[in-house]
Amino acid sequence: MPVRRPHPDRREVLGQLLGASGAAALGLAIPPVSGRAAEARADHILRIAPVSHEIAPGKVIRTTAYNGAVPGPVLRLKEGEPVRINVVNDSGYPNLVHWHGLHLPPEQDSASEEGSPIIAPGGSLVYAFTPKPSGTRWYHSHAMAMEDLTRSTYSGEFGFLIVEPAAGDPGRYDxxxxxxxxxxxxxxxxxxxxxxxxxxxxxxxxxxxxxxxxxxxxxxxxxxxxxxxxxxxxxxxxxxxxxxxxxxxxxxxxxxxxxxxxxxxxxxxxxxxxxxxxxxxxxxxxxxxxxxxxxxxxxxxxxxxxxxxxxxxxxxxxxxxxxxxxxxxxxxRYAAFARAGAAAAPDETIALRFEKIPGGRGGYNRWTINGKSWPDTDPLFTVQRGKRYRLVMDNHSGDEHPVHIHRHTFEVTKVGDQPMSGLMKDTISLPRFSKAEIDLVADDPGATFFHCHHQDHMDQGFAGLIRYV
The missing domain is CATH 2.60.40.420 (Cupredoxins -  blue copper proteins)
Structure with a gap:
């Protein structure tokens, strides 16, 4: 059965066309820099390339990974100290590296939906940013995979990114x-x-x-x-x-x-x-x-x-x-780690309903947010800087959904019928046929990608853009 692709070729075409001149023409903040000049200017180098990874004697997984290892190298950065990371794409397909959980400008975040440049096969790109907030973050591919179960998050392209606090860690552990x-x-x-x-x-x-x-x-x-x-x-x-x-x-x-x-x-x-x-x-x-x-x-x-x-x-x-x-x-349960009682009242409440259009035998499921699939969910909704928005999410499907918001940290304010406050996350799990509420403060202007972190759900429409006005 043919697969309906949400703008299926957009990433591939951009990835092949974007070189230094293409990025400059689009006014992107991160001009790709390749070769020895890029390596000399970088604090870290990540090379995406095929590897054979033995997970048990005689069981070898052929995949792609960073610097020949699964997981990739642990990147330890200091909060508030600028860093340059040169990513070399030898994966054989257009690719991006997303710095999951960091508060970054859209161009640095590595989601093409936000306007981040794609790294063409054989190309490279230097990301330059100041890492924040501190804590356990991670990095991974943000390319489309569609039906290919060897690409993107299906592959070995992931690694820990630890942002050490600027004031130091008291280290209450050995x-x-x-x-x-x-x-x-x-x-x-x-x-x-x-x-x-x-x-x-x-x-x-x-x-x-x-x-x-x-x-x-x-x-x-x-x-x-x-x-x-x-x-x-x-x-x-x-x-x-x-x-x-x-x-x-x-x-x-x-x-x-x-x-x-x-x-x-x-x-x-x-x-x-x-x-x-x-x-x-x-x-x-x-x-x-x-x-x-x-x-x-x-x-x-x-x-x-x-x-x-x-x-x-x-x-x-x-x-x-x-x-x-x-x-x-x-x-x-999330409530075990949160404060009891309701969070501060929001400036605005936005309802989001997640549903599945079943693909039937041999077909791929399609996902909708308020009845629309990506790219028709651009914008999903609009926000004004400084305001607090309560997202009331209704998972009206028999699948769980880890919902992720790029470039922001949100507060979990209700799970089911239980109000709470103080629990800050960037991804929240919605079990099948469940409801939850999160509060998003619009404090990082720019296009912001909202999606389910299940690769097949995102690829098949469970995504949208939050736009600042």
Whole structure:
């Protein structure tokens, strides 16, 4: 069945045409600079290129990645200190690198919908910006993938970006561990052909055969080695293209200190950690239960040897088979980390309804916001600088949606019927048939991309532009 593409060739055509002269003609703030001059002027270099990544003995994933590694190199930047990053695109297709969670001008943000330049195959581009705010951010491809499950966020093109606070970090932990979740070997499935799943009028969905939490499948990489009495900060990232994760570490609890890089008002301890695509959590784990444990998915089929989403946590002087114990309860909820009670009243309220147009057997689902799909959602709505807007979001579909707003941080003000305040995020998970409200302060003028972070949802219309007037 033919796939309806939302402006399908626009990125490819621009990516091939935009060189230095093209960017200058469009008045873009970031002129592409290539070759030795760019490398000499850059603080960091990221090269996007094909790699063969072994996730288990004999299981090699052929993908694209940054600097030959999955995840890519950890970029540690200082809040308020300018940085230049040279990105060389040897991926073989038009590409962009999005600096997820940073407050940047549209030209630097790397979303072509906002006017950011695309890097043509074989080309390069120097991004120059001043990183803010501090916290656990990340970088990833923002190219279209459509039906190609080897491109963009389906690939190995992701990495941690840590913005260290300008005033320094008091460091109430002994050391840190960075873990990113990713799924591999994607294939399209007509859900109605399975014995269980969504209704038969659904369309194609991406399914995966393997997963990693870190660089390898469970049991095939180096364990996380700890000592009794340590306080370890885990920075955990869901870098999956279209799947949420639910994690546990038997005999331990996650003390959540930040979500999406932003300190939480209430540092609650939970047994289960849930992150939708693109969400991050900074959690401190008190290492007070010696043994050899599995930190992994709470779902047996995801943690099992077939898929392998997990990592071994091994205490010093302990040996033996890694142990798994199913958590007693699922205690994850946004309200646990927020202040109780209503947030400040907004200047304006905007209703957003998310719906699916099923693709049927062999077809791709289509997504709408208030009855329209991208590019008809430009603008999705308009804002005035300095005003506070409450977005009342209604997920009227049987799919979860991690909703992301570029270049801004928003406040979660209600989930279901429960009001709250103080919880700041850049991505919020809306489970199937659910409602939530977030407050957006229009404090970063310029075109602002709004979309579901599931790659297939975004590619098939779940996106819009917020325009400043």
């Amino acid at each position: 050391r840190e561990v960075l873990l990113a979740s990713h799924t591999w070997e994607g294939h399209w499935v007509s859900m109605q052909d399975l014995q269980k799943g969504p209704p038969p009028d659904n369309g194609l969905e991406a399914m995966y055969r393997s997963a990693t939490l870190g660089d390898r499948m469970l049991g095939h990489g180096e364990p996380v080695r700890v000592r009794e009495g340590e306080r370890v900060l885990f920075r955990i990232l869901n870098a999956n293209a279209s799947m949420g994760i639910s994690l546990a570490l038997p005999g331990h609890r996650f003390q959540v200190v930040a979500l999406d890089g932003n300190p939480v008002p209430v540092q609650a301890a939970v047994e289960v950690l849930k992150l939708d695509a693109a969400e991050r959590a900074d959690v401190i784990i008190e290492m007070n239960n010696p043994g050899v444990w599995v930190l992994g998915s709470t779902k047996d089929d995801e943690r099992g040897m077939g898929m392998g989403m997990g990592v071994v946590v091994e205490y010093a002087n302990r040996r033996g088979e890694p142990q798994w114990v199913q958590p007693q309860r699922d205690d994850w």
